[in-house]
Structure formats: C-alpha cells, structure tokens
Amino acid sequence: MPTIVSSKQQEKQKIALLKYADLTVIIPAYNEAKTIQDTVISIQNQTVQPKEILVVDDCSSDNTADIARALGVRVIQAPYNTGSKAGAQTYALPFVDTFYTCALDADTTLAQDAIEKLLPAFQESHIAAACGTVLPRQVKTIWERGRYIEYLFAFTFYKPIQDYFGKPLISSGCFSIYRTQVLREVGGWSNKTMAEDMDLTWTLYSKNYGVRFLPNAISYPIEPNNFSFLRKQLRRWSHGFVQNILIHWKDIMRIPYLRMAVIVAFWDATVASVIFLIAVPLFSLLYQNPIFLLAYVLDAPAILVPVLIQAKERKEMTKALISFPAFFVLRIVNGIFILQALWSEIILKKSLHTYEKGH
Amino acid sequence: MTVGLPGTGIGGIFYLVSIFVMFIKERVKKTLKKKYHPEMNFMYKQFLMALGIVFSLWLMSWFLGVTLQKTSGLVREAAQLLPTRQTPFISFGIALFVLFIGEMASFFIRKK
Numbered sequence: 001m002p003t004i005v006s007s008k009q010q011e012k013q014k015i016a017l018l019k020y021a022d023l024t025v026i027i028p029a030y031n032e033a034k035t036i037q038d039t040v041i042s043i044q045n046q047t048v049q050p051k052e053i054l055v056v057d058d059c060s061s062d063n064t065a066d067i068a069r070a071l072g073v074r075v076i077q078a079p080y081n082t083g084s085k086a087g088a089q090t091y092a093l094p095f096v097d098t099f100y101t102c103a104l105d106a107d108t109t110l111a112q113d114a115i116e117k118l119l120p121a122f123q124e125s126h127i128a129a130a131c132g133t134v135l136p137r138q139v140k141t142i143w144e145r146g147r148y149i150e151y152l153f154a155f156t157f158y159k160p161i162q163d164y165f166g167k168p169l170i171s172s173g174c175f176s177i178y179r180t181q182v183l184r185e186v187g188g189w190s191n192k193t194m195a196e197d198m199d200l201t202w203t204l205y206s207k208n209y210g211v212r213f214l215p216n217a218i219s220y221p222i223e224p225n226n227f228s229f230l231r232k233q234l235r236r237w238s239h240g241f242v243q244n245i246l247i248h249w250k251d252i253m254r255i256p257y258l259r260m261a262v263i264v265a266f267w268d269a270t271v272a273s274v275i276f277l278i279a280v281p282l283f284s285l286l287y288q289n290p291i292f293l294l295a296y297v298l299d300a301p302a303i304l305v306p307v308l309i310q311a312k313e314r315k316e317m318t319k320a321l322i323s324f325p326a327f328f329v330l331r332i333v334n335g336i337f338i339l340q341a342l343w344s345e346i347i348l349k350k351s352l353h354t355y356e357k358g359h
Numbered sequence: 360m361t362v363g364l365p366g367t368g369i370g371g372i373f374y375l376v377s378i379f380v381m382f383i384k385e386r387v388k389k390t391l392k393k394k395y396h397p398e399m400n401f402m403y404k405q406f407l408m409a410l411g412i413v414f415s416l417w418l419m420s421w422f423l424g425v426t427l428q429k430t431s432g433l434v435r436e437a438a439q440l441l442p443t444r445q446t447p448f449i450s451f452g453i454a455l456f457v458l459f460i461g462e463m464a465s466f467f468i469r470k471k
Contacts, residue, residue, distance in 0.1 A: 157412075158370075160405060161377045164398075253465040260373065263461035264454070268368040294423065298446075301415035302371065306408055 021119055022099040023050040023177065028088030030058040030081070032106035033067055035222060040071045042109035048116040051098050055106075056088040064106075084355035085173070086196035090188035096180055103189070105174040108221040109137060117217035118177050128182040128209035129201065131171040132217025133159075143230045145323035146330025147223045149307055152320060153327075155215065156306040163213035167258040169265070171204075171211050173197030175219035182209060192247060194352055195240025202244060205258055206251035232356040234334060238341035239352040241269065246345065270342060273335035296328055303327065369454035371412070376454075378409040416447060 025043050029036055036055065043053050055068040059081040068075045076095060082088045089103055100122070102115070111117075114132060121130035133155045139148045162168045171178075173196060186203050189196040201211055224230035245252075245266060252259050276296065283292040304324065311320035344350045385402045 157408070158374055160401070161374050161381065164381050164401075165377065250468060253461075253468045259461060259465050260458055263457060264368075264370040264373040267457050268370040272368045291427075298419060298423075299368075299371070299416070301419050302412045305411040305415055309404075309408055309411075 020049045020051060021115060023102055023115065023119075024052045024054055024096045024098045024100070024180075025050045025102040025104050026054050026056060026089050026092045026096070027068075027104050027106050028056045028058060028085045028092070029060060029064045029068070029106040030088070031060045031062045031064060033060070033062040033064045035107040036064050036067050037071065038109050039104065039106055040068060040073055042112075043104070043115075044071070045112055046110065046115045047113045048119065050102065050115065052096075054092055054095060056092045058082055058088040084191055084196070086189035086191050089196075090190075093180075093183060093188045099180060100177050101180045101183055102177045103173065103175070104219075105221055108174045108219050110175065110220070111218040114175065114217045114219060115177070118214055121177075121212035121214055122179065124210065124212075126208070126210045127179075127212050128204045129171040129176055129178045130212045130214060130217075131168065131176045132213070132219060133215050134172050134174060134219050134221060136223040137220035138222065138225065139319060139323060141225045142326045142329060143224050143226065145326035146328075148323050149303075149320065149327035150330060152307045152310045153303055156310040159213045160215060162257075162261060165257040166210060167205065167255070167261060168211050168213040169201070169258075169261055170195075170198045171201045171213075172219070174221040175217075191353075193240050193243035194236040194355065195244055198240060198244045199247070202248045202252060202258075205255055206248065230333070231337075234337040235341070235352065236355065238334075238337040239345060241265075241338070242341045242345040243351065269338045273339045276332065276335050277339065296332070300324075300328070369450060369457055372450055372454040373458070375409050375412060378405045382406040382409075420446060 027036070027039060032039075040053060040055070043050065053073040055065070055073055055075045057065040057068070057075055057077045059078055065075045065077065076092060078088060078091050082091055085105070093101070100119070104110070118130050118132055121127055133151075135151055135155075136144050136148050139145055159168055176197070182204065186200070186207065190199050190203075193199045204211055224233050245262065252262050280292050280295045284290055307320055307324065308317065311317050341352075344352065382402050382405070385399060389399060
C-alpha cells in the first residue's frame with residue numbers, strides 16, 4: 001500500500017537526505033589564528049555540508065588567513081579593517097550565491113549535526129532566521145562557569161517559550177542561519193549598534209519575518225575566561241541592548257509578545273540591577289544586618305530547576321552543580337555593566353561604537 | 360547574548376505565566392481537535408518545569424520564614440521587615456503592573 005506523505009514531511013525528508021545544503025558559512029575573523037582551525041574543521045565535519053565556507057579576514061595582523069587557506073576554504077580579505085564583526089559579515093554578503101547564509105564566529109565550534117538540526121526551521125516560508133542552543137566550549141574559570149549556568153538557564157527556560165510564541169528575543173550572533181535574500185533585503189548586519197545580532201533579529205520582526213529557535217542545534221563559543229575579556233564583552237552586550245531599545249522601540253511596541261518580552265527584560269536589567277546593586281547593600285548597611293543580602297540568592301532553587309533539567313539531559317550534573325555559585329557572581333557583574341550602559345547611552349548620551357572583542 | 364539579570368525577577372514570572380498560557384492553549388487545542396499535537400511532549404516538559412520553579416520558590420519562602428522565626432534579637436527584628444510570604448504576590452503584582460503600562464504605551468503608539 002503506498003504511503004501518503006505530506007509535502008511538509010517530504011521537505012523534512014529532503015533535508016534529512018541532504019548531504020550538501022545550499023548554504024554558505026561566513027566566518028568573520030580578526031586575529032583568530034588560535035581558534036579558526038577548530039571552527040573550520042567543525043564545519044567540515046558536519047553531517048550536512050555547506051556549499052561553501054567563506055572566511056573573512058578583517059585585516060588580521062596574525063596568520064589567520066594562512067591557516068584558513070591551508071584548510072582548503074575560501075578566504076576573502078576586507079580592503080580595510082571594517083572595525084566590527086557586522087562590518088566583516090556584511091562585506092562578505094555579495095560573495096554569497098547560496099539560498100542560505102550562516103554566520104559563525106571564528107571562535108565557535110558546532111555540534112556535528114548543528115546545521116542539519118537547524119535547516120528544518122526554514123520549512124515555513126516566513127522564517128528568515130534560525131538559531132540554536134549556545135554553550136561555552138570551556139567551563140573552567142568562574143566567568144565561564146557563570147556563563148555556562150546562565151546559558152543552561154536561558155536556553156532551557158526562556159528561549160523555548162519565546163520560540164513557542166514565535167519571538168525568540170535574539171538569533172544568536174555566534175551561530176545562526178538566514179535566508180540570503182532576506183539578509184540582502186535588510187542590508188546585512190548593521191554597525192548601528194554593538195549587538196548586531198539583536199539589531200538584525202528585531203529588524204526581521206519589524207518586517208514581519210519569523211525567527212526560530214531549535215534547541216538541538218548546538219554551538220560552542222569560547223566565552224570570557226578572565227575579567228578583562230568579560231568586561232569588553234559585557235560592555236558590548238549591555239550597550240548593544242540599550243542601543244537596540246533606543247532604535248527599535250517604536251517597532252517593538254507594535255509586535256505582540258516581543259514587546260512584553262523586551263519590557264520585562266528592560267525592567268529586570270534596570271530596576272532589578274538598582275535593587276541588587278544599591279538597595280540591598282543600602283538596607284544591609286542601614287539596618288546593620290546582612291540578612292538583606294539573602295536577596296541575592298533568594299531565587300537560587302528556582303534557577304536550579306531548569307539548569308538541572310538541562311544538565312541531566314546532557315549528563316553534566318556535576319559540572320552544573322559545581323558551576324552554580326558562579327552564576328550569582330556573574331549576575332552582579334552583569335548588573336554593573338547594564339547600569340553603566342544605561343547611564344552612558346541614555347543620560348550622558350555617550351554611545352559606544354568601538355568594537356573590542358577582548359581576546 | 361544575555362543582558363541584565365537573568366533569573367526569576369519579573370522576567371521569570373512573565374515566562375512562567377507564558378508557560379502556563381501555552382499549556383492551557385495546547386490542552387484546549389488537543390481537546391477540541393482530538394488529535395495528537397506533536398508539541399505536546401514539549402508542553403508537558405515545560406509545564407512540569409514551571410511547576411518545579413513555582414514549588415521551589417514556595418519552598419524557599421517557607422524555609423526562610425521558618426528559619427528566620429527561629430532566630431532572635433536583631434536578626435529576628437530585621438527578619439520581620441522582610442515580606443517573605445508576600446514576596447511572590449508582590450512580584451506578580453509588579454509584573455502585571457509593568458506589563459499593563461507597557462501594553463498601554465503600545466496601544467497609544469499604535470494609535471498614532
């Protein structure tokens with residue numbers, strides 16, 4: 001008896017059977033000699049291969065380009081340093097002749113089936129971008145451990161529910177796939193903000209495109225392992241968040257669910273930061289009693305629930321439990337940087353536009 | 360990227376409520392359409408996780424309340440200033456208020 005297969009299932013099967021995808025992977029690279037090899041090899045080992053890997057050498061002073069060429073990938077050099085990841089990625093866009101474009105950071109490796117797991121998102125014609133789970137490649141220092149817990153929490157709790165309502169807040173800049181035509185339509189990645197991934201995601205929403213989050217497509221970026229690196233990253237992210245709110249707020253307010261997600265994120269970033277960093281220590285000093293400091297860990301059991309759920313699935317319970325306290329340290333540091341960004345961008349009107357990666 | 364203070368501030372409450380809304384929607388869909396919805400496993404997992412978060416918040420409030428009652432002197436006096444039992448309701452109220460203001464602002468912007 002013949003099996004009736006729906007067109008959606010046919011598309012699924014087609015993608016499942018693909019060995020090569022009509023996809024170009026753009027890897028912007030500035031002085032990434034230490035990491036570019038691992039990144040390129042992780043693409044070359046994918047279960048679904050891209051048609052092309054395109055490394056954009058943003059006028060590196062090390063041998064990033066030579067290492068990439070030795071791996072057999074195409075390397076294009078920007079005529080001058082573009083000053084940012086967004087600049088390098090957008091420079092590469094005219095060189096892309098595939099249906100899909102993947103943006104991948106030069107210090108990020110992928111799970112072997114990451115591309116395979118992400119492509120089915122595009123079965124729906126209005127989907128313009130798709131992203132997956134991000135987890136730190138190394139989890140050793142306090143900062144990496146804090147980030148590990150942060151990601152386990154966010155990608156288990158927040159992101160799936162954002163996806164259900166059709167509004168993942170950000171299609172992660174370290175690894176996302178886009179429809180090339182839509183990327184060109186919106187002008188690629190913009191330099192207007194320090195968070196080009198958030199800017200692009202919110203731009204896509206404002207033009208009625210959709211974004212998907214597929215949790216099984218996993219990428220592993222190198223996260224900050226020291227405070228100097230972390231400081232630069234948090235500065236970029238915090239300023240980028242505020243800049244994107246200032247640019248996109250009118251469009252966001254017209255988009256259901258997204259506006260609520262952004263409003264609560266902004267509230268937590270501002271008011272909660274003020275409470276954590278100013279009100280709690282102030283009360284403790286005023287009453288000469290450290291009991292108010294309990295506020296810093298009041299939600300610890302609640303955070304532990306999604307963290308342990310994901311850690312159990314990944315067989316990383318010990319790693320998660322050891323790393324857990326680091327989250328609360330990182331959270332305080334996050335709060336400091338977001339308050340600084342709010343003060344700088346909104347009150348002082350001093351906008352950050354110098355892109356410093358940090359490593 | 361993550362910004363600000365991820366956790367169970369009003370953002371956490373918003374996503375908890377979102378999960379409960381999602382669960383109810385999908386249960387109604389399943390009941391009305393009477394066919395298997397492939398996202399139901401995901402729904403149940405998120406719903407159970409949300410219940411676990413709510414339970415752990417309640418447990419923490421209860422534990423704090425009991426522990427602080429057993430203290431004495433200045434610590435007990437300071438503890439009586441902490442609204443441990445009312446905190447979840449205060450947080451929920453703040454979340455509703457913030458979202459209400461946001462929706463009102465959105466309404467006026469869309470009107471223009």
